[in-house]
Amino acid sequence: MNIIRYKNELNESVLAVLTVENKIYVLPQSDFLSLVREAENKGKTPLLLIEEVIENSLPMKLTLNDLDLLIPVDAPEVWAAGVTYENSKLARNYEASQGYEEKEETFYDKVYNAARPEIFFKSTSARTVAPRGEVYLRSDSNWQIPEPELGLVINKVGKIIGYTIGNDMSCRDIEGENPLYLPQAKVWKNSCSIGPSIRLAETVEDPYNFDITCRIFRKEEKVFEGSANTEQLKRSYTELVSYLLKDNEIFDGTVLLTGTCIVPPNEFTLDHNDRIEIEIEGIGILENTVKKQISQTLPTL
Structure with a gap:
């Protein structure tokens, strides 16, 4: 259901x-x-x-x-976990290297293997885009991708009450330049979409067996397709939720995105009018159109 x-x-x-x-x-x-x-x-x-x-x-x-x-639920907050799949770790390492020789061990390697996961704030209800809505390109980035993710819909005590699909739009160049820029690489106007439905948790036999597919179309020609399965997830949902709850107050209907295992080729970046489809078997297809923002001029003081 x-x-x-x-x-x-x-x-x-x-x-x-x-x-x-x-x-x-x-x-x-x-x-x-x-x-x-x-x-x-x-x-x-x-x-x-x-x-x-x-x-x-x-x-x-x-x-x-x-x-x-x-949006199927007015999530007061959307949080996200990072580097929870090996593909994500490899992609982050490439971003950090910016084409130069990688270090023996990066902070992404460390967080992938650490007890504490990476969890960051992504969006609020007012900032989240509905299915078939427009996600925006950040004007000061030249390397942007969608990150297709399974979302956990949880209550204020951390119980998983449903599963949904999330599009965690990301700027690879901004995060790669400096990890302290992560909030700017992840949070801007129309950078998160949720939907199209919530699958009731009680109807899911095995939540670690969701097939995820991401397709990107340009002028209605498919320019990228990738697939993964949540069985590849390094951490358990319980583990991710427990760290979100540590010394933190969350609210009924909070969504926690669990990370991505699908990353387009390093030479790929989204463009104006691209169309993104993220499909998770049993939940549906989250579709969004990509739009370029008009650059905002800073006020003169």
Whole structure:
């Protein structure tokens, strides 16, 4: 069962469920967290609550493509883990070397093997882009890529209540120049997208067996495709969540992106009007169009 949100003809947000048969049923709750809380209050699981709705209602005549999709959960914060796959470590090392001879051991090697994972702040609800929305290129970077990632939807005590897809847009040149520039390499306007749905955690038999595929199209010609599986993840979800919670207050609906294993070739960079598709089996396809921002002139003091 996948939870979606869309905007109806009255510009209202509607919560719905997408079944494995691709049937869509409108849910009475206002949002995903309301569904989870109502299930808890009634001593039921979200799945059981949804099954009761399906049993007593008819599916919509519209398909997923007909809907104006919204972000499936208003995540108050989006966090991300880095260097959790070997491919990510190799890519970060290349960025840091900037084409020169690499050191014997870099800080990326160290964090990959360390007990403490890399976790950084990525986005807020207001900054996160909906499915089919526009992600922006950073104006002071010349080497940018999407990072396709499985996202954990968690509550304030760290329980995983669902899985989603995240696009962690990244500037390889900025991070490669200096690791202290990581926030600027990761956070700017429209640099994060989430969706198109939330897969209920209770319906996932093996969360370490998600197939992930990323495709990039330029003028509708596919210029990149890569695939991976979450079984390649170096760290467990429990481990990543536990470090996010250490001496930190998080909120219901927080999303933690778990890192990427798919990195385009080193000579590749995104361009204006590119289209990104990130597909995770059982969750759907997160699609975004790439747009170039208009450079902002700093005010004269």
